[in-house]
Structures are given as C-alpha cells and as structure tokens.
Amino acid sequence: MRVLVLNCGSSSVKFxxxxxxxxxxxxxxxxENIGVDGHTKAKGPEGKIDFNFDCPTHAEAVDQVKKFLDEQKLTDTIEAIGHRVVHGGKYIKSEKVTQDVIDYIRSIVLFAPLHEPAHATGMECAMKFxxxxxxxxxxxxxxxxxxxxxxxxxxxxxxxKFxxxxxxxxxxxHGTSxxxxxxEAAAILGKKPEECCFITAHLGNGSSCSAILNGKCADTTMGFTPLDGLIMGTRSGSIDPAILFYISKKYGYDIDRLDKMVNKESGLLGLSGLSNDMRTLTQAASEGHVGAQIALETFCYKLAREIGGIxxxxxxxxxxxxxxxxGENSMLVRKTVMENLALLGYQIxxxxxxxxxxESGHMINKEGTPKAMVVATNEELLIALDTEDLVK
Incomplete structure (x- = not known):
C-alpha cells in the first residue's frame, strides 16, 4: 500500500x-515558513522542486503537497493518509480520523499549543484536497x-486533583521512534519485542529515553510536554521550577518570556552560547571552544544519569x-555516554x-560487555504501517 504521511507542524508541513x-x-x-514567505523543497520519481510561494495558512501548504504529487503522477497511487500527532491525550493507540478525533485534538490544544491546532487543520485540509x-x-x-x-x-x-x-x-x-x-532491536537479537528489555535513547534536537519492558513502555523521560527530561537542542529539559520564579522576580520575565527561554533559548544553544547543532558543537569543542565543551559534557552526563535512573x-x-x-551519527556522544555508564558495565x-x-551487527560495545547498539529510526514508515493496518 502507498501511504501519504503528513507531519503538520506549527509553521511547516513535512510529507x-x-x-x-x-x-x-x-x-x-x-x-516551510507557513504564514511568512512559504518555501517548498521536495523530490520524487519525476524530479525535484525548490521554490518560494505565497503560503499564508496550512491550507495552501497542503494544496502545494497535492500539486507536487499530481506533477509526480503519484496522487492516484496513494491509498491512505497517515498523520503524525504530537499529543494524543487519552488515546492509547493510533486511530482512524473522524470528526470526533479532530474535535478532541482541538480540545487539548493547551497540551501542545504550537502543534495541536496544526494537526487538526492538517487533517481537515487533507480531507478537502x-x-x-x-x-x-x-x-x-x-x-x-x-x-x-x-x-x-x-x-x-x-x-x-490536577x-x-x-x-x-x-x-x-517520540513514541513512534x-x-x-x-x-528493530528485538529482531537484531533474534527475539520478539515482548521477550526484551531495552533502554532506547532517541537523540536529536528533541531527545528522550524510554525503558522498554517486554516490548512496552515502563517509563520515559519526557513528561506532560516535550520540554521535560533530557537537555535538548534549545529546550532546557528538567530544571528546578524555582529557577523560573527567581528569574521572573529578578529580571521581570513574564510567562511568555519564560516559555521562550526554556523552549527556544536553552539546552545546547543556551549552554554553549553558540549553536543547537551537535555537529557544530563537536567541531567547535575540538577547536577549544569552552562553551561547546560545556554543552557537550553536560548533555552526555545528564543523558547517562537519566539512563541510569530509568x-x-x-x-x-x-x-x-x-x-x-x-544517536545515529555522533560517535563522540555515544562514546562519552557509555563511559559515564561504566558503573553498569558498559564499555565502548x-x-x-x-x-x-x-560492520558489527549494529553493536558498538566490547565483546563480553553489556550490549549497546545503533539502530536507525524510521517514524514515517511506522506511521505508514499503522495507517495500513487500520484502513484495510
């Protein structure tokens, strides 16, 4: 089955x-840049596109996706559409899109105010186009x-009561990842997921760890929102809440300013004063940039501490x-994290x-020591497979 996977964000639509x-x-x-100066970049069997266009709302963005698929002669081959939704609230599994589902997503907009409205709008636009x-x-x-x-x-x-x-x-x-x-990891070990216990570390601009017990999540680091847990690209991760009270009282930050600080100005960017990109920081740290060194060592230590706790x-x-x-591309991060996990027996x-x-069956640990592996994620494929299962 051919499935169109849509990921409608606050100012972008990935597909x-x-x-x-x-x-x-x-x-x-x-x-991208929905609401400002729209820009689209895509590739398909008939070639590539890369241009700017007027894109005031998500409707124009989804319409552009439809036009591209038409040009690529793919529209008539698509049999279903899968939507990535950041916050599912009460839902414990993937669901067929109905008006009730859309209405519920709109009802929990405060859970993820930048994402939920875009998800609901994206579903309505997909139904239209x-x-x-x-x-x-x-x-x-x-x-x-x-x-x-x-x-x-x-x-x-x-x-x-709350x-x-x-x-x-x-x-x-990051549940799909x-x-x-x-x-994938269970298959590498020649087992079924329900036979395995893993710690999975999804590390990117947003990062989280999960403890997997017999194929199911037993605990995870992100919380009520994706702000909780690990240090991330621009997000602070877990901090003492009283820090916000202190900054508000001393510097006059209101709720919106504090929100921007912990979501957009913190994490690797805030610690380094340079960048939220791990590649940039790795290079800068090797050249002696103190801020980059601080960001790297703090990120890796806090990640190891969360792994140990979970x-x-x-x-x-x-x-x-x-x-x-x-997680897939930074050998320095993997090495440093595993060195910080020496108490658990990990050796790189x-x-x-x-x-x-x-060249070693995904494994990066020394022979005879606790297993550590690199596994490429594919969230779009999982969304497509879930979609196929529900629409058949």
Missing amino acids: AVIDTKTKESIASGLV FPNLKDKQVAVFDTAFHQTMPRKAFLYGIPY YESDAIRRYGF HRFVTA AMALPRIDALVFTGGI DEDRNNKAGK
Whole structure:
C-alpha cells in the first residue's frame, strides 16, 4: 500500500509517500515558513522542486503537497493518509480520523499549543484536497506508546486533583521512534519485542529515553510536554521550577518570556552560547571552544544519569539502543555516554563505534560487555504501517 504521511507542524508541513510493501520512500518534501514567505523543497520519481510561494495558512501548504504529487503522477497511487500527532491525550493507540478525533485534538490544544491546532487543520485540509481518501486517514500519536506506564511512573508530585481535573501527568513523546527501534532491536537479537528489555535513547534536537519492558513502555523521560527530561537542542529539559520564579522576580520575565527561554533559548544553544547543532558543537569543542565543551559534557552526563535512573524500571537490560540524528551519527556522544555508564558495565569498542555498528551487527560495545547498539529510526514508515493496518 502507498501511504501519504503528513507531519503538520506549527509553521511547516513535512510529507512522504511510503510504500509499505517495499518499505521505501517514493517521494518526500517540506513546505516551510507557513504564514511568512512559504518555501517548498521536495523530490520524487519525476524530479525535484525548490521554490518560494505565497503560503499564508496550512491550507495552501497542503494544496502545494497535492500539486507536487499530481506533477509526480503519484496522487492516484496513494491509498491512505497517515498523520503524525504530537499529543494524543487519552488515546492509547493510533486511530482512524473522524470528526470526533479532530474535535478532541482541538480540545487539548493547551497540551501542545504550537502543534495541536496544526494537526487538526492538517487533517481537515487533507480531507478537502484528497476527498477520495476522506475515510482512509489515520492519526498516529507520539504519546500513545507510552500509555502503558504504571501510575507510579506517570504521576507528578503535585496535588492529585490536577490529575483528576486536567489529566496533568507524564505522557512521553517520540513514541513512534521508540516503538520502531524496539521492534528493530528485538529482531537484531533474534527475539520478539515482548521477550526484551531495552533502554532506547532517541537523540536529536528533541531527545528522550524510554525503558522498554517486554516490548512496552515502563517509563520515559519526557513528561506532560516535550520540554521535560533530557537537555535538548534549545529546550532546557528538567530544571528546578524555582529557577523560573527567581528569574521572573529578578529580571521581570513574564510567562511568555519564560516559555521562550526554556523552549527556544536553552539546552545546547543556551549552554554553549553558540549553536543547537551537535555537529557544530563537536567541531567547535575540538577547536577549544569552552562553551561547546560545556554543552557537550553536560548533555552526555545528564543523558547517562537519566539512563541510569530509568534503568530501575527494568529487571535487566538486553541492550542500550541509540537512535535519532545524534544517536545515529555522533560517535563522540555515544562514546562519552557509555563511559559515564561504566558503573553498569558498559564499555565502548572504538572501531565498532566509529563505524556506527555497521560492520558489527549494529553493536558498538566490547565483546563480553553489556550490549549497546545503533539502530536507525524510521517514524514515517511506522506511521505508514499503522495507517495500513487500520484502513484495510
């Protein structure tokens, strides 16, 4: 089945056409700067496009996706549409898109104010521009995989009434990635996911770790929002909440200014004073940039500490799994994190790590020591497979 995967963000629409039989991407692209000066860049079997255009809303963006697919002679081959949704709230699995689903996504806009409105609008636009697929659309939620967490893992230490009245709890994110690499890692070990215990580390501009018990999430680092947990590209991760009170009182920051600080100005960017890009920081650190060195060592230490803590949710660790842009490509981060995990017995094999496990069955640990592996994630493929399962 050929599935159009749509990821409608606050100011962009990413898309891909996935063949679920071959598991290959037939076409892909991005419409960005929605609401400003729209720009689209895409490639397909008939060639590439790269140009600016007037794009005031998501409707024009999805229309541009449709026009590109028409030009690529792909529109009539698409059999279903899968939508990535950041926050699923009550949903514990992927769902066929209905008006009730769209209305619910709009009802939890405060959970993810930059993303939820765009997701709902994207679904409505897809129904408009692909009317023949109106009943063959599926919402795949980043939070769904984590809804197997026990109560002791998802509750916060605030008055319980806020959980009862507002569903304030740990939800977790990157669920499609954690679920995908769990299945892949199990296959690498020659086992079924329900036979395995993993710690999965999805590391990118947004990062999170999950403890996987018998194929299901037992705990995860992201929380009520994707701001919680690990240090990220521009997000602070977990901090003492009183820091915000202090900064507000001393520097006069209001709620919106604090929101911008912890979401857009913190993390690797804030620590380094240079960049949120791990490649830039790695190069700068090697050239003596102190800020880059501080950002790298803090990122890796805090990641190792979170891995050590989340490991307590498991009876054993069959493998530590690195994935995501940083997890798959930064041999320095993998090396430093594993050195920080020496207490758990982890030892890096330099040669294996330098090749990202490509010549050693994904493994980067020394023989005879706890397993650590690099597994490439493919969230778009998982969304396509979920979509196929639900529309068949």
